[in-house]
Amino acid sequence: MKRLLPLPLLLVLGFAIAADAPYPLDAPAPDGRRPGGTLTEEFTPPPLRDEENKDLRRERNYPEQPPTIPHAVRNYQIDINGNRCLACHSREASARTQAPMISITHFNDRDGQTLGTVSPRRYFCMQCHVPQHDVEPLVGNDFKDIDTLLYHESTSEEDE
Ligand code: HEC
Numbered sequence: 781m782k783r784l785l786p787l788p789l790l791l792v793l794g795f796a797i798a799a800d801a802p803y804p805l806d807a808p809a810p811d812g813r814r815p816g817g818t819l820t821e822e823f824t825p826p827p828l829r830d831e832e833n834k835d836l837r838r839e840r841n842y843p844e845q846p847p848t849i850p851h852a853v854r855n856y857q858i859d860i861n862g863n864r865c866l867a868c869h870s871r872e873a874s875a876r877t878q879a880p881m882i883s884i885t886h887f888n889d890r891d892g893q894t895l896g897t898v899s900p901r902r903y904f905c906m907q908c909h910v911p912q913h914d915v916e917p918l919v920g921n922d923f924k925d926i927d928t929l930l931y932h933e934s935t936s937e938e939d940e
C-alpha cells in the first residue's frame with residue numbers, strides 16, 4: 781500500500797503541469813488529405829458517394845489483395861447475432877446464391893489450423909473488403925502489377 785500512494789499524487793501533479801503548459805492545440809494542421817486549417821477546426825466532410833453496384837468483379841492488383849465488393853452493402857448487418865455477408869458467401873450458401881465462396885484463408889486461424897467455419901479473425905468482412913466507388917485515389921501512386929513489370933523486363937532483354 782505504501783508504494784502505491786505516490787501514484788495519485790503524481791497524476792494530480794501531472795494534470796496541473798499539463799494545464800499550465802502552452803499546448804499547441806490550435807497549431808496549423810498539415811496540408812494532407814484534410815487540407816489546411818488548424819487542428820481544432822472542424823470542416824464539413826465531403827459527402828459520401830454511392831456504391832457503384834455494377835455486379836462486376838474488379839481485377840486484383842496482386843493475388844493477396846482482398847477483392848473489392850461489386851454490390852451495395854448498405855445496412856448489411858454484421859454482429860454477434862448474424863453476418864449478412866455469410867448468408868450468401870459461406871460454403872453452405874454459395875451454391876444457392878451464386879456468390880463466390882469465402883476462400884480457404886478465411887477458415888484458417890492464426891495458428892494455421894483450418895476451422896469448420898469462418899475464422900473469428902475474418903468475421904468482420906469490411907475490415908478488409910470495401911465497396912467499389914467511382915472516385916479518384918486520394919493519394920497518388922505509381923504501382924505497377926507483376927505482369928507489367930515482367931513485360932518490361934522481357935522486352936528490355938530482347939533489346940540487348
Ligand atoms: C444477397 C447475397 C449477397 C450478400 C448478402 C453479400 N454478397 Fe457479396 N457477392 C454476391 C454475389 C452474387 C457476388 C458476385 C458478383 C455480383 O453478382 O455482384 C458477390 C461478390 C462479392 C465480392 C467480390 C469477390 C471477387 O472475387 O471479386 C466480395 C468481396 C463480396 N461480395 C463481399 C461481400 C461482403 C463483405 C458482404 C457483406 C457486407 C457481402 N458480399 C454480402 C452476393 C452477396
Ligand code: HEC
Pocket residue numbers: 843844845846847863865866869880881882883884885886898901902903904905906907908909
Ligand atoms: C483480414 C482481412 C479479411 C477479412 C476480415 C475478410 N477477408 Fe475476404 N479476402 C481477404 C483476402 C486477402 C482475400 C484474397 C486472398 C484470399 O483469398 O485470402 C479475400 C478473398 C475473398 C473472396 C474471394 C474468394 C475467391 O476465392 O476468389 C471473397 C468472396 C471474400 N473474401 C469474402 C469475405 C467475406 C464475406 C468476409 C466476412 C465473413 C471476408 N471476406 C473477410 C481478406 C479478408
